[in-house]
Amino acid sequence: MGVVLSLSQHWSLDPDVVFLNHGSFGACPSAVLQRQQALRAELERQPVEFFVRGFEERFDAARASLAGFLGAEPAGLVAVSNATSGVNAVLRSLVFEKGDELLVTDHEYNACRNALEFVAERSGARVVVVSIPFPIEGPAEAVDRVLRAVTDRTRLALLDHVTSQTGMRLPIERLVAELGAAGVDTLVDGAHAPGMLDLDVSRVGAAYYTGNCHKWLCAPKGAAFLYVREDRRERVRPLTISHGANSPRPGRSRFHDEFDWTGTDDPTAFLCVPAAIERIGSLLPGGWPEVRARNRALALEGRRVVADALGAPLPCPDSMIGSLASLPLPDGSPEPPETPLYADPLQAVLLNEHAIEVPVIPWPAPPRRLVRLSAQLYNEPEHYRRLAEALVGSL
């Protein structure tokens, strides 16, 4: 118990709420926020010094730190505000033609699915939606479903590394390799992967990989990255075309020139990524591997406790779980829920009557509603027992 308390004290989360929703927006340790505040004070003391003369070196240092953590070469790595923007930057850069097919699964995050529909509609391409069952037997089923949908018109697959609503880790390396063998590039939406999984972006091998640093890396809000493989780097332009398009900096690539400056903004979230990597990695003796292992063990334990209380079967094998886990709620209704995300009355009951913050997520096929658990260092086993009791009493 002492150890657990000493971990939660590194965050400034409301101690009166059981916070089981790290997944939606992440949470940043106080020490990293203090570092960010110091950077902002420096910025405001001399804005020109900060943005013009000191910026490049500091930005490159943050990129190098993140690149090392991710196993990605810095030349292919740039900052974006969030993974949705990373997905948009790639999709709005690529040129599709009428009749091209763009693959996506029905577990894809809604925002990114919308971006895919947007570029398809503009170009006359067609979005092909692959249905992945949930509950699912195992990862092979996901691979089979995706590969069976490939045709000679398939140009790109947009795939979550960890699915957002259903909280499952997809076998992304195998998917990328098999799709690549079929001549299909993959854009990986790794919104939840960095910090949750032992991610090695080079090993994944995708043409495009984007992920958030403000979720499981615990950086401040607005820190995220886009990685583009060398043979695709020429094609990808930022959403905001700015000076980099015609103002090369000595010894730098156009890819960096364009993405590193997209107009005046607060860059301190990305600059704090090294502090987040260092801070979280210092909270347990085994560093990041121990952090990931602890969070995963807690997520697995949490979903067992809740599933047992609900009398519900586990919807996917343990091998597909990182530190997010979704469980179907034993719902009577055969109809899809009409409530949008975060608006389910049960979510309000859990918060208002039990002081538990956890998302209740609509799902289009039976099971109709999911409860999605997160496990981060500030959580403890007791939190999931409280959730299980509250659910049993509320359903």
Next chain:
Amino acid sequence: MGVVLSLSQHWSLDPDVVFLNHGSFGACPSAVLQRQQALRAELERQPVEFFVRGFEERFDAARASLAGFLGAEPAGLVAVSNATSGVNAVLRSLVFEKGDELLVTDHEYNACRNALEFVAERSGARVVVVSIPFPIEGPAEAVDRVLRAVTDRTRLALLDHVTSQTGMRLPIERLVAELGAAGVDTLVDGAHAPGMLDLDVSRVGAAYYTGNCHKWLCAPKGAAFLYVREDRRERVRPLTISHGANSPRPGRSRFHDEFDWTGTDDPTAFLCVPAAIERIGSLLPGGWPEVRARNRALALEGRRVVADALGAPLPCPDSMIGSLASLPLPDGSPEPPETPLYADPLQAVLLNEHAIEVPVIPWPAPPRRLVRLSAQLYNEPEHYRRLAEALVGSL
């Protein structure tokens, strides 16, 4: 002198530097930064509460405050990170065809000119560059030059309200009206206008108007807006397509739904716009009108002092000056300077030997180099005298 000191003390700028470059990145008063810090603390205490349950009301309040200040109806106003991104959002939403002509002047900000070239290249449209002389007789010359370039293929004009390098206020209302009469929409890049000019976006009447709040409104970095006139609102989509594309919120427009959420990011800069409006407006008894008048009077005085010292004529009439003013440097070289923005050796001399931060800006036609003065409440007449002396000693 006492009054002047009492104004600069509201900022946290380095007291050892004469800061004459408000124009590049702005500067935010300490009280507004404190408000932002309080919002961030609230965000980190309960991220879901902040982003989901309290967000809409708070965001709408910031929008309403800014809309009132700008004279724009809130229905047409959304937040972006900076004016360059606002320009990109419009340009990348519009559909152009081969042979269409897109007007721009040779005073346009380089980043936004690049965005125009990007969409032109993609669509086969042609960028038509209107040359505006500098020095210039007066605003009528700018209007004449722009209107003479209009043909029946002209689809859009991208025009600065205040030019960035040359610091001139263009007669934007007349330009928008005359272009409109010729069937040409205007996208106004008002990066420097809000807080500098007595801006009334409805009176300007442009189809699209974007501006920064982090420059002359003194909001935190990353606060900016895009306004779209009602008859063009359907066409404009954010750079990041997200949930709003298919998830309408009750009683709200798709325009707001799409722009108000473009993925997890730090939204506190925009939320602090009301605090910036209130704070700056409270620093002088006459409120914002007095702030604008004082800054303009100081810019006019400053440019006279420097021009007299250099023996250089004023390059434009006082009527074209807000609180930015550019002066040609008496430069011997007939060639355009090769140094990029901020890299002129003279700028380094002024900073390192005279502790004056002021931009020396390359200009493609004679005069080859410009020095651009800013005047904000923390500046005083003595600053321009020091600059004049330093320039005379350094040239």
